[in-house]
Amino acid sequence: MTTTATSPALSGGKKAQIAVQRFGTFLSGMIMPNIAAFIAWGFITALFIATGWLGFWHPVADILGGFGDASQINWAHAMTALSQTKDGNVIPVFVGLVGPMITYLLPLLIANTGGRMVYGERGGVVAAIATVGVIVGTTIPMFLGAMVMGPLAALLTKWMDRIWEGKIKAGFEMLVNNFSAGILGMLLAIVGFFGFGPIMTAVSNALGAVVDFLVSAGLLPLLSILVEPAKVLFLNNAVNHGVFTPIGTQQALETGRSILFLVEANPGPGLGILVAFAFFGVGAARASAPGAIVIQFLGGIHEIYFPYVLMKPIIIVAAIAGGMTGVATNAVFGSGLRAPASPGSIFAVLLQTSGDSNFGPGWGYVGVILSVILAATVSFLLSSLFLLRTRKRDLELGESGDLSAAISATEANKGKSSSTLAGLRTSSEAGTTAVATKPISTIVFACDAGMGSSAMGASVLRNKIKKAGIEGVTVTNQAIANLDGSADLVVTQNQLTDRARSASPNSLHVSVDNFMNSPRYDEVVDLVASQHQDGVQG
Structure with missing residues (x-):
């Protein structure tokens, strides 16, 4: 078990990777806690816009959808159809939910979250105030503006407080x-209205133009060349929620759907890889693949297949090809989602799918479903090819020998050692068994977002500790940040271990390759159990 309580020296490349991960995590950290609001907005648009599921019920669609000329609405009929008290008086409702939610609610939630990340509640409040100026000073939903103004306003508030910190008289x-x-x-709201808003509008329009160019030129599938490797390096949340969600939401407002919501979230590539390992893998990889399929495809936790790619880095080619196939399929059909699918479960994808497409109503579902099936098929075929080419050698050497050889080959290709891949060795040549110097009563599973895979790992270890009869130990999960x-x-x-060491340098750290199926958990349980029996040697 590779464990340390101090931070080893990091190479320049590793520091750069950690810096990129931190920046990406910060971006996604503003979006992910608010995904429920995006989903709620997506359902409201799916139900109440003119082309939505309840669009035919005009009294409801006109009010909740908020489209059309409000002066043409038959208010008495519409409001009576919605709600009526016993004495015959109607209950007032707001005109339109779709517009106000995407214009005000979602950007303000993002700004408040970003402000809290920088400077707590106080930062969140000032961030929201400042972002209102950006929102009002533009004509488009200001997601990007909120992601910049929110943290900036909180940072300025933090700097301002330092000026008179400890100098204010009591009371x-x-x-x-x-x-x-x-x-x-x-002041920041005024600056946002006159200056910041127009600048962010220009940036947002420029990004939208780039996406439109890629779509019109048929180059959008090339994004998978960047996205799929970024996922394996744990930048998936940053790419999806930090980049695609803001731009995709703007597109969804204009056209009712966006292909960008499925560039990263498509579960097809990961499904194909796991199915290939289930049929043609060796040892623990083959045994654990069926369970991983359920977690990845149905549960939407894509991180579960990353270790399988790292075991054989050539498999990333299958992931890229599968991702490109999925994006190309959606581009051909003009299909997409109304709102982000988070987590990337097939259920979430289908619930957010827009029925409209370039081929007409209803074809959107065909396009999205085909994008998942074809992406899975391509990644399965290529992964199977790669696994079959080395299957005989894998069976002769055993999984640990093959894994060790794959790690060595990857490190040779990089020209330097890799702590990322070294942790995958089933027999850690440089690892040590954990030795605790203080009682262990709190164990935290930390991942990029603090949800999904870390929650599953915490559940597995919690059950193991409970079965061992150990009491007084809490096991939780949270984001590394x-x-x-x-x-x-x-x-x-x-x-992610190096980032965790930096955030919590005095803790004992345990690196695992797979949150769901790691032999390290038994070592942790033995360690904690020995403490309860014999105490900890200082």
């Missing part, structure tokens, strides 16, 4: 804090 703290935040928020150093032991996947 005047609340007065100074409230008025300073209010005045700063006002939220680690505060209080955890006694932190469990992360190999690619």
